[in-house]
Amino acid sequence: MAERPLIEGSAPERSADWAEAAVREHAHVETVSREEQVLERIDRARRARPRLREQNITLSHGAGGKATQTLIQAVFLHAFRNPLLEPLDDGARLSIDGASLAFTTDSYVVSPLFFPGGDIGDLAVNGTVNDLAVSGAEPLHLSAGFILEEGFPVADLKRIVASMRDAAAAAGVQIVTGDTKVVQRGKADGCYINTAGVGAIRRPLGGDVRPGDAVLVSGPIGEHGVTVMLARGELDIESDVTSDTAPLNGLVATLMDACGGGVRRMRDATRGGVATILNEVAADAGVAVVVEEDAFPVRPDVRGACELLGIDPLYVACEGRMVVVVSGDVADEALSALRSHPLGAGAALVGRIKDDPPGLVLLKTAFGGTRIVDLLVGDPLPRIC
Amino acid sequence: MRYVDEYRDADKARALAASIASLCEPGRQYKFMEVCGGHTHTIYKHGLEDYLPENVTLVHGPGCPVCVIPMGRVDDTIHIAEQDDVIMTSFGDMMRVPGGRGSFFDSKAAGADIRMVYSPLDALKIARQNPDKKIVFMAIGFETTAPSTAMTVLRAKAEGLTNFSIFCNHVTILPAIKAILDSPDLRLDGFIGPGHVSTVIGCRPYDFIAREYGKPLVVAGFEPLDILQSIHMLLSQLAEGRSEVENQYGRVVPWEGNLTALKVINETMELRPYFEWRGLGFISHSALKVRDTFAAFDAERIFEIPGSRVADPKACQCGEVLKGVLKPWECKVFGTACTPETPIGTCMVSSEGACAAYYNFGRFTRERVQEATRG
Numbered sequence: 001m002a003e004r005p006l007i008e009g010s011a012p013e014r015s016a017d018w019a020e021a022a023v024r025e026h027a028h029v030e031t032v033s034r035e036e037q038v039l040e041r042i043d044r045a046r047r048a049r050p051r052l053r054e055q056n057i058t059l060s061h062g063a064g065g066k067a068t069q070t071l072i073q074a075v076f077l078h079a080f081r082n083p084l085l086e087p088l089d090d091g092a093r094l095s096i097d098g099a100s101l102a103f104t105t106d107s108y109v110v111s112p113l114f115f116p117g118g119d120i121g122d123l124a125v126n127g128t129v130n131d132l133a134v135s136g137a138e139p140l141h142l143s144a145g146f147i148l149e150e151g152f153p154v155a156d157l158k159r160i161v162a163s164m165r166d167a168a169a170a171a172g173v174q175i176v177t178g179d180t181k182v183v184q185r186g187k188a189d190g191c192y193i194n195t196a197g198v199g200a201i202r203r204p205l206g207g208d209v210r211p212g213d214a215v216l217v218s219g220p221i222g223e224h225g226v227t228v229m230l231a232r233g234e235l236d237i238e239s240d241v242t243s244d245t246a247p248l249n250g251l252v253a254t255l256m257d258a259c260g261g262g263v264r265r266m267r268d269a270t271r272g273g274v275a276t277i278l279n280e281v282a283a284d285a286g287v288a289v290v291v292e293e294d295a296f297p298v299r300p301d302v303r304g305a306c307e308l309l310g311i312d313p314l315y316v317a318c319e320g321r322m323v324v325v326v327s328g329d330v331a332d333e334a335l336s337a338l339r340s341h342p343l344g345a346g347a348a349l350v351g352r353i354k355d356d357p358p359g360l361v362l363l364k365t366a367f368g369g370t371r372i373v374d375l376l377v378g379d380p381l382p383r384i385c
Numbered sequence: 386m387r388y389v390d391e392y393r394d395a396d397k398a399r400a401l402a403a404s405i406a407s408l409c410e411p412g413r414q415y416k417f418m419e420v421c422g423g424h425t426h427t428i429y430k431h432g433l434e435d436y437l438p439e440n441v442t443l444v445h446g447p448g449c450p451v452c453v454i455p456m457g458r459v460d461d462t463i464h465i466a467e468q469d470d471v472i473m474t475s476f477g478d479m480m481r482v483p484g485g486r487g488s489f490f491d492s493k494a495a496g497a498d499i500r501m502v503y504s505p506l507d508a509l510k511i512a513r514q515n516p517d518k519k520i521v522f523m524a525i526g527f528e529t530t531a532p533s534t535a536m537t538v539l540r541a542k543a544e545g546l547t548n549f550s551i552f553c554n555h556v557t558i559l560p561a562i563k564a565i566l567d568s569p570d571l572r573l574d575g576f577i578g579p580g581h582v583s584t585v586i587g588c589r590p591y592d593f594i595a596r597e598y599g600k601p602l603v604v605a606g607f608e609p610l611d612i613l614q615s616i617h618m619l620l621s622q623l624a625e626g627r628s629e630v631e632n633q634y635g636r637v638v639p640w641e642g643n644l645t646a647l648k649v650i651n652e653t654m655e656l657r658p659y660f661e662w663r664g665l666g667f668i669s670h671s672a673l674k675v676r677d678t679f680a681a682f683d684a685e686r687i688f689e690i691p692g693s694r695v696a697d698p699k700a701c702q703c704g705e706v707l708k709g710v711l712k713p714w715e716c717k718v719f720g721t722a723c724t725p726e727t728p729i730g731t732c733m734v735s736s737e738g739a740c741a742a743y744y745n746f747g748r749f750t751r752e753r754v755q756e757a758t759r760g
Contacts, residue, residue, distance in 0.1 A: 013694040016456055016485040019729045023700045026722040035714050042720030042744075053727065056494035060481070066726050235503065290758050303386055312430075354757055362757055367609045368395035369432015370758050374725075374745050 018053065043359075050074060064271030065376035087284075090131040090267065093201060102137035104128060105196035113160065113190055115231035117223075117242030120193055121160035123319055125167035125175075126247050127270065128197040133249040134266035134322055136256075137199030139171060145179040145194040152190050160191060171247035173197070206261045206327060209285035213264055213353040214331035216324045218251060218338050219244065219346040220297040221274050222316035226305045237308065239301045246320030251343045255324065258337030262330035268322045275314040275373045277323045278361045281353075289361045291351030291373075314363075315376050325353065392608030393431065401613045402436040408620040415441045416572055417619055418709055420562060421579035422449030422738065423607050429742040431609040441616065444709030445732070445739030447561045447665060448579050450526040451478045452731040452738040454554055455661045456695035459484025462523050462552055465688050466497040472515060474508040475523040477501040482734050483727075485695035505537035505551070512541070512549040521684045524551045529581040531555045531673060532646035535653040538675070538682050552684040553675050555654065558582050559590055560671035561662060566598050570710050575619040577612060578604035580634045585650075587642025591630045599628045606634040653679050661694070663731035664703035703730035706739055713743040720744060 026045070050070035060067035077085065084092045091104030108124040125142065132139040144164065148157065168175055175195075223244040230237055248268060256263060265285075267277045274296070282289045298306075298313045306313045320343060326334040331349055338344030361373040409415065419425055425445045428434060434443065447453055459482055466473035466489075473489075480489045480501060493499045502508050505522050512520035524534040534551060541549045558579055565571060578591060583604045591602045601622040605615035615633045622629060632638055653676055660672030675683035684690075697703065700718045705711040713719055713732065723729035725741050732740035 011457075011692040011694050013696050014485055015696050015698070016483070018483070018487070018727075019698045019701075022722040022727055022729060023698050023718055026718065035712075038714045038720065045721045045724070054487075054491060054494070056491065058488075058490040058494045060490060070726075234507070288757055300386060307386070307389060356757055363432075364758050365430070365432045366395070367393045367431040367433070368398055369435040369609075371429060371432045372745065 100201035121163035122167035132199035222313035225316035262327035457693035460693040701730040
């Protein structure tokens with residue numbers, strides 16, 4: 001066999017068309033020399049409407065980071081745009097004949113289907129319950145749609161459905177409608193579930209996020225993501241960490257009872273983790289979110305696994321934790337209220353809202369430095385929920 | 386966490402920072418290059434530059450193995466992956482790196498079977514499980530990862546596997562450092578040496594940097610205090626008029642390196658006459674290929690390789706950034722055409738690249754960040 005070394009001139013040099021096009025697109029930008037001006041230029045580029053460049057869907061589009069946002073903006077929002085969708089919150093807030101409702105949907109493709117602390121069934125119920133709860137609604141009714149692969153064991157399906165039943169009972173919701181589809185072997189991976197839910201909004205949230213507000217998390221972060229990753233058995237790391245999957249509506253009610261008018265915003269920190277939520281808060285309200293690395297509760301085994309894998313727990317999914325922004329003057333009450341509930345026992349105050357620089361999340365590192373916490377690019381952990 | 390938190394102690398950092406400041410001559414500018422991308426990542430992740438005086442600047446070097454792979458090599462990998470019955474495997478960091486015709490993710494979405502593995506041994510496992518497929522491991526990395534690739538080839542041979550090969554893209558760090566030292570516009574006062582590479586090659590091979598080029602080099606660990614201490618050691622050398630190779634990372638790096646690891650690399654691989662580095666161009670004897678005796682495991686001999694060559698856009702100034710001539714933000718396309726989502730140049734490709742690290746973690750003037758995080 002002839003040797004084919006990579007040597008200069010072994011093939012004619014081409015240019016990368018996509019790269020040349022991207023350079024041309026930004027060619028009008030004036031040449032500036034000071035760092036500050038450059039940073040402003042970058043800010044403008046960041047605010048510009050994202051463009052979908054890929055010809056095919058890649059795994060990054062499902063990761064909850066920048067690529068997902070681009071897909072949503074460029075495809076879904078572009079086609080469906082309306083005032084109820086536009087906030088792109090966890091759920092839409094509707095008013096029907098004078099009743100205020102929240103409506104949400106989510107699909108579950110977690111692999112493996114069963115993992116320590118939960119399975120796809122309770123995840124599918126809790127995820128939708130939580131989307132409603134953090135929208136400020138009392139979750140009431142859920143739908144459940146199943147896409148099953150030919151050959152999937154009925155025993156597994158029964159086990160999943162039983163945990164959905166238990167999760168619904170624990171959250172005080174009913175599954176009131178559903179759908180089943182079966183696809184040929186190899187056309188799906190066992191079982192996918194979609195749930196949608198409606199809830200009643202009885203108490204409004206307390207206005208826009210603004211400088212001076214406090215940022216809290218309801219408990220240790222990153223447990224679900226690390227659990228699922230380790231449950232795949234690809235990493236040969238052993239740990240007794242379990243998923244944090246849980247319904248948050250009870251915790252939300254406790255918080256709202258204690259300081260209802262002072263609660264500005266709640267988000268459950270699922271795909272993309274706490275960092276992604278903080279970025280959304282900063283971008284939506286045009287404020288700076290300043291947080292302290294030391295203040296985030298992280299279980300030692302979660303931290304250890306993240307260190308080994310080179311990932312940041314701030315980006316790892318939770319399924320029973322939320323980020324809460326409250327008015328600064330009720331921060332202590334909010335923290336006590338969260339900690340009084342079993343699901344909020346590990347709650348912590350992690351940072352404050354400031355006015356500058358708008359749209360950014362800044363982190364004071366445990367080491368004593370500072371850095372930006374940006375949206376994640378790419379996907380370190382596919383199919384985590 | 387034991388063995389980690391000790392090296393991230395803010396009190397010790399403050400004490401070290403004060404000592405660093407006292408070593409600096411007023412009015413003199415100091416520029417040190419951290420060669421390794423792992424160091425760049427640590428510097429930004431922990432906000433380490435906040436501890437440095439104004440006149441000490443860190444320049445982010447070429448030691449990110451993902452970043453230095455030329456786009457043509459990415460295209461060649463995709464070409465192999467598109468052949469019948471091929472399962473291509475690679476580290477996760479490579480998946481998003483765009484070549485001339487898109488990334489592994491794009492190719493995977495278009496139908497190629499490209500899988501992420503955490504170790505080349507995982508690729509070997511896939512080969513055992515799929516005897517009717519051809520499994521290729523796209524091997525990347527410096528001397529740090531070359532031993533594990535070498536061990537995998539040896540094991541594949543011992544097991545008599547006939548459906549496993551590697552597409553070898555291993556590079557060696559010393560020729561790249563030499564290329565940077567030989568560049569006429571170089572302005573560096575010393576090097577923070579690559580810790581992981583040195584666990585394999587040891588400290589002796591850096592001698593020429595201190596002796597012939599008169600630049601001090603300190604092999605450093607990857608925790609933030611390691612790097613601060615290394616900067617302290619570099620400044621001490623300069624203050625005392627020395628230029629030597631020193632080892633800050635003695636808890637991991639033996640002076641002589643890992644002779645067993647070097648032996649298996651040498652048994653399975655040999656130097657290429659030259660290899661293209663993104664941003665730096667062709668560098669002599671800077672990469673490894675599979676030896677003739679292991680030709681059966683060499684994807685370059687099993688498959689037709691187009692030998693693609695893709696030019697980086699002219700507007701891209703990665704070469705200057707890598708040599709420390711330009712700061713990331715001084716590049717014309719930084720942050721607009723070239724972002725972490727659409728990386729045009731090598732420095733933006735992986736989170737360990739100089740521009741990506743700056744974009745993700747450091748993209749703000751110190752004053753503004755300090756103002757925001759006060760109180």
